[in-house]
Amino acid sequence: MSRHDFGNEGNMRVDRRTFIKGCTMAAAALGLSETMVPKLVAAATSAQRPPVVWLHFQECTGCTESLLRASHPDIGRLILDIISLDYHETVMAAAGHQAEQVLQETISKYDGKFICVVEGGIPTKDGGIYCKIGGRTAVDILAEVAPKAAAVIAIGTCASFGGIQAAKPNPTGAVGVRDLVKNTPIINIPGCPPNPISFLGTVLHYLTFKRLPRTDQLGRPLFAYGREIHDQCERRAHFDEGRFVEQFGDEAHRQGFCLYKVGCKGPGTFSNCPAVRFNGVGAWPVGVGHGCIGCTEPEFWDTMTPFYERLPGVTIPGGGKGIVTGATSVGMKILGVTAAAVGIHAAVGIGKRVVKCKKCNNTPDEQE
Amino acid sequence: MRYQQYLAWSVLLRLFHWSFALSVVVLVTTGFYINFPWTNTMLEGGRSFPVATMFYIHFIAAFVFTAAILARLYLLLFGNRQERFWDFLPITPKNIANLFKTIANYLYISDKYDRRPGHNTLAGTFYIVTFIMALVQVLSGFYMLYPENVVWQTWGLWLLGPLQHARYLHYLIMWYFILFAFIHLYIVVWTDIWHKEGLISSIVNGRKFTPDKS
Numbered sequence: 001m002s003r004h005d006f007g008n009e010g011n012m013r014v015d016r017r018t019f020i021k022g023c024t025m026a027a028a029a030l031g032l033s034e035t036m037v038p039k040l041v042a043a044a045t046s047a048q049r050p051p052v053v054w055l056h057f058q059e060c061t062g063c064t065e066s067l068l069r070a071s072h073p074d075i076g077r078l079i080l081d082i083i084s085l086d087y088h089e090t091v092m093a094a095a096g097h098q099a100e101q102v103l104q105e106t107i108s109k110y111d112g113k114f115i116c117v118v119e120g121g122i123p124t125k126d127g128g129i130y131c132k133i134g135g136r137t138a139v140d141i142l143a144e145v146a147p148k149a150a151a152v153i154a155i156g157t158c159a160s161f162g163g164i165q166a167a168k169p170n171p172t173g174a175v176g177v178r179d180l181v182k183n184t185p186i187i188n189i190p191g192c193p194p195n196p197i198s199f200l201g202t203v204l205h206y207l208t209f210k211r212l213p214r215t216d217q218l219g220r221p222l223f224a225y226g227r228e229i230h231d232q233c234e235r236r237a238h239f240d241e242g243r244f245v246e247q248f249g250d251e252a253h254r255q256g257f258c259l260y261k262v263g264c265k266g267p268g269t270f271s272n273c274p275a276v277r278f279n280g281v282g283a284w285p286v287g288v289g290h291g292c293i294g295c296t297e298p299e300f301w302d303t304m305t306p307f308y309e310r311l312p313g314v315t316i317p318g319g320g321k322g323i324v325t326g327a328t329s330v331g332m333k334i335l336g337v338t339a340a341a342v343g344i345h346a347a348v349g350i351g352k353r354v355v356k357c358k359k360c361n362n363t364p365d366e367q368e
Numbered sequence: 369m370r371y372q373q374y375l376a377w378s379v380l381l382r383l384f385h386w387s388f389a390l391s392v393v394v395l396v397t398t399g400f401y402i403n404f405p406w407t408n409t410m411l412e413g414g415r416s417f418p419v420a421t422m423f424y425i426h427f428i429a430a431f432v433f434t435a436a437i438l439a440r441l442y443l444l445l446f447g448n449r450q451e452r453f454w455d456f457l458p459i460t461p462k463n464i465a466n467l468f469k470t471i472a473n474y475l476y477i478s479d480k481y482d483r484r485p486g487h488n489t490l491a492g493t494f495y496i497v498t499f500i501m502a503l504v505q506v507l508s509g510f511y512m513l514y515p516e517n518v519v520w521q522t523w524g525l526w527l528l529g530p531l532q533h534a535r536y537l538h539y540l541i542m543w544y545f546i547l548f549a550f551i552h553l554y555i556v557v558w559t560d561i562w563h564k565e566g567l568i569s570s571i572v573n574g575r576k577f578t579p580d581k582s
């Protein structure tokens with residue numbers, strides 16, 4: 001919990017020191033030189049704060065929560081200082097029709113100028129009835145708001161790629177923003193939850209340079225998602241030198257060795273977690289002894305599970321649901337069956353030769 | 369019976385075959401290790417890098433493998449008659465007939481061996497399947513090796529999906545190669561015993577034998 005939550009409710013704004021500290025952290029995350037910090041600060045404190053509409057769809061509000069709970073500096077409040085959050089269902093005071101009215105006003109008044117932040121996946125099956133706000137489906141709301149926005153920021157893996165709702169068998173047909181919005185620039189800040197610094201950095205980049213940061217092929221800003229976790233991990237030396245945790249709680253685990261063999265998905269996951277860390281206390285999953293679960297990647301609920309194994313199991317169809325076993329055991333079994341088949345084939349061949357060659361002294365080929 | 373000797377396989381094809389075979393052995397061995405690094409140690413400061421070294425060997429073999437695949441691609445299109453893909457795929461009536469005759473012969477149903485200058489079409493079909501598997505292996509491998517490169521990222525995401533999916537596929541296809549190598553070795557030895565065409569030595573010296581009809 002943030003230290004600002006106690007004692008100074010009266011002062012909602014962050015002090016200047018915290019403000020500059022936040023901008024400096026964002027500059028560092030963006031890979032900008034410190035000489036750029038004043039520019040970021042100037043952009044962040046300019047009179048016209050960009051209006052922001054924050055839409056919540058199929059989600060757990062964890063992204064908002066982690067943003068508001070971020071501390072040292074109080075990034076949640078810093079962001080609220082930088083932007084003008086006109087519509088946000090979780091933190092706004094208005095409710096019901098009043099809230100709907102705010103949304104309508106904002107998107108018409110700032111047509112083409114506001115930033116639309118989307119949190120949560122969007123269900124598309126059965127006319128999108130699985131997520132409705134004020135009687136309207138998420139698909140409809142997004143279709144109305146997104147085209148009017150200057151840019152859409154999809155925060156969290158759900159808004160970026162569909163997230164857990166989109167995991168197999170995806171009963172509600174959930175998708176990410178990029179699958180529905182085509183003509184508005186989209187930036188994805190995936191993660192479950194994403195690092196608030198990555199969000200702050202994107203916003204500050206946009207304010208300072210008037211354009212969105214460069215992204216990879218999945219629309220994730222390169223400054224935050226440009227490198228694999230595995231390539232920045234503090235346990236990498238243990239990996240290269242072959243020191244692995246075999247089981248949680250074993251001696252190797254207590255020594256802080258590499259978590260590869262207990263399913264760490266650091267190889268194959270792009271994020272700045274090892275560098276930026278969370279909650280202002282320098283913590284991140286691998287740092288505290290738990291493997292990366294790959295939460296910034298598309299389909300991570302399907303491809304990164306089981307979380308404590310290197311690779312997903314193989315589903316053998318049949319018997320209703322089918323059985324799931326490890327890929328290695330499947331491979332071994334198929335090889336065993338093949339070896340048996342080869343053995344039988346060879347035995348038949350030998351048998352045939354014995355029979356044939358009693359009748360003649362020629363090999364079959366020579367009779368052709 | 370008298371036999372006639374002819375050159376079936378060019379030097380490049382034989383080079384392809386052995387660099388491919390050797391690199392697959394190395395790739396499977398190191399691949400198993402990468403999947404499950406069984407040499408676990410508590411020793412620190414030993415300055416030995418078993419895992420990094422295994423990856424390194426995997427990558428060197430991977431480049432040999434890729435070069436071999438490219439050589440085969442060239443030969444599939446511009447090699448000698450036996451090496452071009454339309455010679456050994458079941459795409460003409462004659463080749464389709466060869467497929468069934470070969471299967472019947474392999475299953476001891478028929479003693480007739482439909483002799484061919486190059487591959488029979490059953491083998492040929494599997495070689496093409498293996499070639500495609502090798503392409504997937506190269507694509508998924510380079511995608512994992514250079515995940516930040518725009519080209520690999522674009523193709524990888526488009527064809528294979530997220531990295532972890534590529535890794536999973538890469539691992540499963542390793543089992544295809546193990547199975548292929550096992551069955552290939554068996555059939556080659558079997559054919560060499562049953563049919564006198566010098567099959568095994570042909571991949572060393574390039575020459576096959578055919579009964580002299582004259």
Ligand code: HEM
Nearest residue numbers: 267395396399400402403430505506509510512513539542
């Ligand atoms: C027949 C050919 C090949 C076989 C059998 C093979 C096998 C394997 C296996 C079993 C793994 C471990 C998968 C895991 O559990 O994570 C692996 C990893 C890897 N292979 Fe291959 N491989 C082959 C070809 C290639 C090629 C052509 C490349 C191209 C560069 C390549 C690059 C890689 C890379 C980069 C990894 C590391 C994945 C990671 O970051 O964890 N492989 N290979």
Ligand code: SF4
Nearest residue numbers: 233236258259264266
């Ligand atoms: S703990 Fe995970 S990310 Fe870190 S070196 Fe090991 S496998 Fe890589």
